[in-house]
Amino acid sequence: MSDNKVSPLKSFLAGGFGGVCLVAAGHPLDTIKVRLQTMPKPAPNQAPLYKGTFDCAKQTIMKEGFFGLYKGMAAPIVGVTPMYAVCFFGFSVGKKMQQTHPTEHLNLLQIFNAGMLAGVFTTAIMAPGERIKCLLQVGLPLYTHIMLKP
Numbered sequence: 318m319s320d321n322k323v324s325p326l327k328s329f330l331a332g333g334f335g336g337v338c339l340v341a342a343g344h345p346l347d348t349i350k351v352r353l354q355t356m357p358k359p360a361p362n363q364a365p366l367y368k369g370t371f372d373c374a375k376q377t378i379m380k381e382g383f384f385g386l387y388k389g390m391a392a393p394i395v396g397v398t399p400m401y402a403v404c405f406f407g408f409s410v411g412k413k414m415q416q417t418h419p420t421e422h423l424n425l426l427q428i429f430n431a432g433m434l435a436g437v438f439t440t441a442i443m444a445p446g447e448r449i450k451c452l453l454q455v456g457l458p459l460y461t462h463i464m465l466k467p
Contacts, residue, residue, distance in 0.1 A: 336397030344393065345386035349373045351454040389453030396446035400439055407438030 352373050356366040367373040377385045411431030412423060423431070 333398035333401060336401045337394055340390060340393045340397055344390045345374070347450075348386050348388060348454050349377070351451050352377070355451075355455045388456070389450045392446050392450045392453065396442055400442045400446075403442055404435045404439045407435035408432060410438075411435060 349370055353367055353370065359365045367376065374386070381388070408431050411434035412427070414434075415423060415427045415430065
């Protein structure tokens with residue numbers, strides 16, 4: 318096989334699968350981070366809800382089971398496949414915009430610029446999903462945060 322072309326479908330599926338693995342590995346730590354960030358401020362002379370990272374993990378597992386660490390994971394998984402597809406698309410567009418011919422090798426600054434464009438493309442997909450995920454992780458109903466109170 319002398320054709321070195323990579324199938325866009327293969328890249329799409331590989332990126333999606335890699336993203337799902339990324340979420341599965343990192344989501345428990347993200348859940349702990351969000352819970353620590355959003356825990357209520359303790360009253361004077363009262364201990365905080367969590368003593369730290371390991372205490373938060375321990376309490377979550379004891380109260381909700383191991384899968385409590387995976388609360389709110391559906392939103393990032395649903396967003397992962399299109400996010401990576403759009404990211405790779407943005408990087409490709411960024412590279413093509415700077416190339417004078419298809420086989421031209423880019424320098425580090427040009428690769429950096431292509432990466433920045435990929436980040437711009439990706440932001441439109443990531444921001445709403447991140448907000449939903451954080452609300453689900455702390456167990457707050459989504460509808461209470463949609464309306465802004467004066």
